[in-house]
């Protein structure tokens with residue numbers, strides 16, 4: 178097995194036979210930096226425990242912070258943040274979107290290029306979070322934009338003591354003002370994704386129904402398991418099928434496979450592949466705003482309802 182030093186990130190090969198049987202964790206010393214830390218046996222994905230999302234009612238007081246995460250690129254993380262965010266506002270919720278991806282795609286779609294970002298929040302005092310959050314063209318939706326210089330944060334903080342909690346600590350100052358906080362993460366596992374997962378109550382894992390994407394799901398579930406053991410024991414994960422084309426045999430086969438493998442851990446809502454969503458992005462708009470009757474716009478409204486019900490916050494608001 179491979180062990181990674183939690184301080185200097187050096188990787189070592191370790192013979193599993195040297196670890197006592199039936200132990201999940203053990204103490205390791207890094208032969209490079211001499212740091213002593215707790216390491217874990219690798220866990221097969223099928224063994225990862227999932228708690229039913231209905232249990233989330235009991236942690237509702239922690240706020241509804243949701244990371245949208247998958248290290249696979251182009252699976253609709255950003256599209257989900259924007260469109261789910263809008264759907265939640267249409268269902269009467271106050272939503273903060275956090276663009277935690279240096280690509281700044283969410284900020285571009287919301288017309289907030291070159292604005293202050295989490296980088297500025299960390300350069301200035303605790304009140305800087307308030308100043309960096311901007312209004313969006315949509316009522317009840319706010320944005321903490323991304324900027325190019327955020328790349329420096331990865332260099333500066335990745336691997337430092339307790340670096341995973343930096344976003345969580347800042348969010349605690351503003352959480353009460355929003356019903357939902359959605360965090361868009363990059364297609365990689367580093368400072369931003371690990372901070373987002375540590376700060377979140379839930380993770381939405383968007384995936385397409387193609388062969389390689391299902392491997393991406395396995396990988397991100399493995400990362401979430403590590404997060405659960407290290408920084409955020411209560412985090413819940415659910416898989417969202419995106420860009421689904423029911424006319425494609427391969428997509429249908431893979432969807433059934435996902436249902437079989439991750440029974441009860443998929444959202445019931447499936448986001449269809451929809452040209453209207455692409456058209457909406459050209460206009461820098463959420464699809465529901467562009468065409469309320471579109472299949473994807475309706476699907477994101479259904480997803481918002483499903484999430485509100487599972488987080489115990491559904492209110493008597495049809496729409």
Ligand SMILES: Nc1ncnc2c1ncn2[C@@H]1O[C@H](COP(=O)(O)OP(=O)(O)OP(=O)(O)O)[C@@H](O)[C@H]1O
Nearest residue numbers: 250251252253254255256364420449450451454455
């Ligand atoms: N339901 C959909 N139907 C059709 N196209 C879609 C749909 N959802 C997303 N797309 C398109 O797929 C592409 C990737 O979407 P998006 O940028 O949201 O993915 P991402 O996971 O955030 O990518 P990255 O990993 O680069 O951050 C975009 O061109 C987007 O317009």
Ligand SMILES: [Mg+2]
Nearest residue numbers: 254255278282
């Ligand atoms: Mg993106």
